[in-house]
Structure formats: structure tokens, C-alpha cells
Amino acid sequence: MGKYFTDKRAVQSSPASYDTDAVVRLWAESEQQTALAQHVAA
Amino acid sequence: MDTPLAGKTCIVTGATNGIGEVTAQALAQMGATVIGVGRSPARCADSAARIKAATGNAQVEYVVADLSVQGQVRRLADEIKARHSRIDVLVNNAGMYFSTRQTSPDGIEMTWALNLLNYFLLTNLLLDALKAAPAARVVSVSSGAHEGAKQINFADPEFKTGYSGWTAYNQSKLANVQFTYELARRLAGTRVTANALHPGFVATGFGHNNGGLMGVGMKIAQRVGARPPKGRRRAFTWPVHPKWKA
Numbered sequence: 116m117g118k119y120f121t122d123k124r125a126v127q128s129s130p131a132s133y134d135t136d137a138v139v140r141l142w143a144e145s146e147q148q149t150a151l152a153q154h155v156a157a
Numbered sequence: 158m159d160t161p162l163a164g165k166t167c168i169v170t171g172a173t174n175g176i177g178e179v180t181a182q183a184l185a186q187m188g189a190t191v192i193g194v195g196r197s198p199a200r201c202a203d204s205a206a207r208i209k210a211a212t213g214n215a216q217v218e219y220v221v222a223d224l225s226v227q228g229q230v231r232r233l234a235d236e237i238k239a240r241h242s243r244i245d246v247l248v249n250n251a252g253m254y255f256s257t258r259q260t261s262p263d264g265i266e267m268t269w270a271l272n273l274l275n276y277f278l279l280t281n282l283l284l285d286a287l288k289a290a291p292a293a294r295v296v297s298v299s300s301g302a303h304e305g306a307k308q309i310n311f312a313d314p315e316f317k318t319g320y321s322g323w324t325a326y327n328q329s330k331l332a333n334v335q336f337t338y339e340l341a342r343r344l345a346g347t348r349v350t351a352n353a354l355h356p357g358f359v360a361t362g363f364g365h366n367n368g369g370l371m372g373v374g375m376k377i378a379q380r381v382g383a384r385p386p387k388g389r390r391r392a393f394t395w396p397v398h399p400k401w402k403a
């Protein structure tokens with residue numbers, strides 16, 4: 116699992132950061148906005 | 158000299174000032190081959206020379222790319238991969254605060270383009286080279302400011318309406334953490350780990366691009382904050398230090 120570090124320690128990030136629906140949606144949006152699939156295929 | 162990162166290739170973006178340059182120097186000090194990325198050819202040359210002189214490590218190269226431009230991120234990834242088949246560490250760090258709404262040459266709001274899409278695109282384009290390393294690490298510099306964003310504004314992430322510099326910045330830093338969590342999930346079972354980092358409040362060039370009150374306020378706050386102390390400098394590179402276990 117990815118962690119969030121500060122001062123050499125893994126600490127909790129904000130509650131919103133753990134919203135798994137948002138996390139997945141953000142990835143899809145980013146893929147779309149960078150035309151990633153297209154580029155890798157090219 | 159203690160060189161635990163000898164033979165490792167480490168990329169640091171936004172390595173011509175602030176946290177990025179300190180990180181690049183710390184990695185060079187530990188013996189790594191360092192690839193720094195910056196947008197200004199002159200500042201890239203200066204930083205490379207400074208780091209080589211300070212560390213005695215000649216394996217320091219800088220590549221120029223404006224990371225708010227997707228074509229330049231792609232060209233950068235191609236250039237790096239042409240010279241290095243294996244990347245051990247990627248530190249996504251280049252990020253800024255924009256007090257007024259601006260758009261990148263691609264027409265994307267700057268905070269979103271630079272602080273988020275740059276991390277996302279560069280990391281994905283370098284994934285094969287990261288997977289080729291024995292234990293690669295992706296570290297994405299976020300900020301405690303991410304706590305100021307309650308959610309990603311999916312309806313209008315580029316704030317075509319109601320732009321505020323801090324709202325956009327906080328959202329982008331939340332996005333850095335969420336990007337990291339999804340990246341780590343996708344990388345489960347590979348030898349690549351992904352983590353996010355809050356560097357703490359440190360005196361850098363941060364905010365100086367904005368002029369006006371923000372620029373002045375940041376300069377005063379940063380005089381009080383002063384240069385990152387040694388312990389803090391170590392904290393930046395902690396997630397890539399060999400003693401650190403994922």
C-alpha cells in the first residue's frame with residue numbers, strides 16, 4: 116500500500132484521500148487528459 | 158564517503174530550486190547517478206555545476222523540459238529511456254502555486270497540468286524502466302495543504318468557474334496523494350513502491366512567481382522559516398534511503 120510520509124514517518128493523510136471511488140475516478144480522468152493509452156499504443 | 162546509492166539512477170523533477178535541488182544534491186551525496194529536470198537551461202546548468210562541486214559526484218546530468226507541456230514530458234521520458242534502461246528512483250516534485258488562473262500551452266489550467274498531470278504522465282511513461290530495477294521507488298511530493306481540499310472537483314477540476322489559487326493548489330496536492338495510492342495498488346506484486354511525501358514548510362522559491370502580496374508574504378514567511386535544517390533535508394530523501402523499508 117502507498118503511504119504518506121512526513122518527517123521520516125508514515126502518517127495518515129486526509130480522510131478524503133482514502134476515498135477509493137475518487138481515487139479510481141481520478142486515475143481514469145488523468146489517463147484521459149494525458150491521452151496515455153493512445154500514446155503507449157503508438 | 159558513504160555511497161549507499163552507488164549504481165542507482167535517480168530522477169528528480171523541479172531540481173533547479175528548493176526541495177528538488179536539495180533532494181538531487183542529497184541523492185548525489187549518497188553516490189547516485191542523478192538526472193535533474195528543470196524548465197530553464199541556465200538554471201539547469203547552474204544546479205548541475207553546484208551539485209557536482211558540492212558532492213564531488215560527476216554523475217549528475219540535467220535535462221530541460223517544461224513539465225506543464227505534455228509533449229515535453231513525453232520527449233523527456235524518451236530521452237531518459239534512450240540513455241537509461243533502468244530507473245531506481247523517481248521523485249516527482251515540480252509543482253507550483255498560481256494565484257491567478259493560467260492555462261498551459263495545451264490549454265489546461267496550470268495547477269492541474271503541472272502539479273498533477275505531469276506526475277501522472279511522467280511516472281506512467283517511465284514505468285517499464287522502473288520495473289526493470291531491482292527495487293524501484295516513486296516518491297511524489299504532496300503537501301499538508303492537501304487536507305484543505307475536501308474532494309476533487311470532478312465536475313470542474315480546472316476551475317473554469319470560481320478559481321482560487323489555494324483551492325486549486327490544495328486540490329492538486331490531494332490529487333498527488335490519491336494518485337500515489339492508486340499507483341501503489343496497481344504496482345502491487347511488482348518491485349516498484351509508490352509513496353507520497355509532505356516536506357514540511359520550508360523556505361524555497363515557492364510562491365515567488367506570483368508577485369504582489371503572495372510573493373511578499375511568502376518571502377517574509379520563508380525568511381522566518383530559513384533554509385531547511387539538516388534533519389529536514391534528510392526527511393525529504395527518507396523514502397528513497399536504503400535504510401527505509403516500504
Ligand SMILES: NC(=O)c1ccc[n+]([C@@H]2O[C@H](COP(=O)([O-])OP(=O)(O)OC[C@H]3O[C@@H](n4cnc5c(N)ncnc54)[C@H](OP(=O)(O)O)[C@@H]3O)[C@@H](O)[C@H]2O)c1
Nearest residue numbers: 171172173174175176196223224252300358359361362363
Ligand atoms: N516549500 C514548501 O514549504 C512546501 C510545502 C509543501 C509542499 N511543497 C511542494 O514541494 C514541491 C517543490 O516546491 P518548492 O517549495 O521546492 O518550490 P520551488 O523552490 O519554487 O521549486 C520548484 C521547482 O520546480 C520547477 N518548475 C516549476 N515549474 C516547472 C515547469 N513548468 N517545468 C519544469 N520544472 C518546473 C522550478 O523551476 P525554476 O527553478 O525554473 O523555478 C523549481 O526547480 C512542490 O510540489 C510543492 O507543492 C512545498
